[in-house]
Amino acid sequence: MATSSKPAAAVDPEVALAHKFPEVSFDYDERDVALYALGIGACGDDAVDGKELHFVYHRDGQPHIKVLPTFVSLFPNKNGNGLGFIDVPGLNFDASLLLHGQQYIEIYRPIPSCASVVNKVKVAGLHDKGKATILELETTTSLKESGEILCMNRSALLYRLSGDYNPLHSDPDIAQVAGFTRPILHGLCTLGFAARAVIKSFCNGEPAAVKSIFGRFLLHVYPGETLSTEMWLDGQKVHYQTKVQERNRAVLSGYVLLQHIPSSL
Numbered sequence: 001m002a003t004s005s006k007p008a009a010a011v012d013p014e015v016a017l018a019h020k021f022p023e024v025s026f027d028y029d030e031r032d033v034a035l036y037a038l039g040i041g042a043c044g045d046d047a048v049d050g051k052e053l054h055f056v057y058h059r060d061g062q063p064h065i066k067v068l069p070t071f072v073s074l075f076p077n078k079n080g081n082g083l084g085f086i087d088v089p090g091l092n093f094d095a096s097l098l099l100h101g102q103q104y105i106e107i108y109r110p111i112p113s114c115a116s117v118v119n120k121v122k123v124a125g126l127h128d129k130g131k132a133t134i135l136e137l138e139t140t141t142s143l144k145e146s147g148e149i150l151c152m153n154r155s156a157l158l159y160r161l162s163g164d165y166n167p168l169h170s171d172p173d174i175a176q177v178a179g180f181t182r183p184i185l186h187g188l189c190t191l192g193f194a195a196r197a198v199i200k201s202f203c204n205g206e207p208a209a210v211k212s213i214f215g216r217f218l219l220h221v222y223p224g225e226t227l228s229t230e231m232w233l234d235g236q237k238v239h240y241q242t243k244v245q246e247r248n249r250a251v252l253s254g255y256v257l258l259q260h261i262p263s264s265l
Helices: 013-018 030-039 069-079 172-177 187-202
Strands: 024-028 098-107 115-128 132-143 149-160 210-217 227-234 237-244 249-258
Touching (some): 024 069, 069 098, 069 132, 069 210, 187 249
Antiparallel strands (some): 098 210, 115 132, 210 249
16 A cells, blocks of 8 residues: 655754754955945945045055944855755745845944855754745855954845745846846845945944944835935934935835944934
8 A cells, every 4th residue: 555755844944943054164355345345335435535545545544444344244245156055944935935034133343344254154043934834044255264253144044935035136027926126136235335434424434333224125226227225313323215316115124223323413
């Protein structure tokens, strides 16, 4: 008599939460840092902007360029296959059906402009929403030589039955299949634009003033659209909301927690 086995559960919380990820080592240098800053618009309006030139150039003899804090949002990408995917035992999903819901970053010390670092990853949360599963991955990044912790990223990833496919950011055909007229912008790029605006407006261009950053992705952005960020100060927390001007729609909201309020404000 033939028998059939019951299919494995899509989510096994005990296995997922207990999994130990391997550490990932990598290097970055000032070219990576400067290209990132340019990519999120630093000095885009003014090539000699006094509050942003130090992100791309050794201004006034400074020995190193300064690093925008959202540069570290790229670090978790080193954990997976370069497309933002990471294999989590106990979580069976189609990696092409992935949404990035929100991002939280903590900065523990000024980020060096070049370094050898190590990522340590763990599952920080797993939430069953019925038709979707929300996975929270926490990546702590340390200096390889000293072990000093630089930063922590916590990403809330939504796995669902239908949704955004990663090539939405580059493949026009896939973008159209998903219901978009063309490829869409990475959410972390939008976050970088917003955080840069806060640093310029409330930190006098000084990235070391930032303690943590939170962003919730609300809606897609098409490359070439105009982003405007509204900001308001509440104690040491700068709340922000980023809109697409052409559609008058909010695409990102969150806050930046400051180490201190610059005296120039």
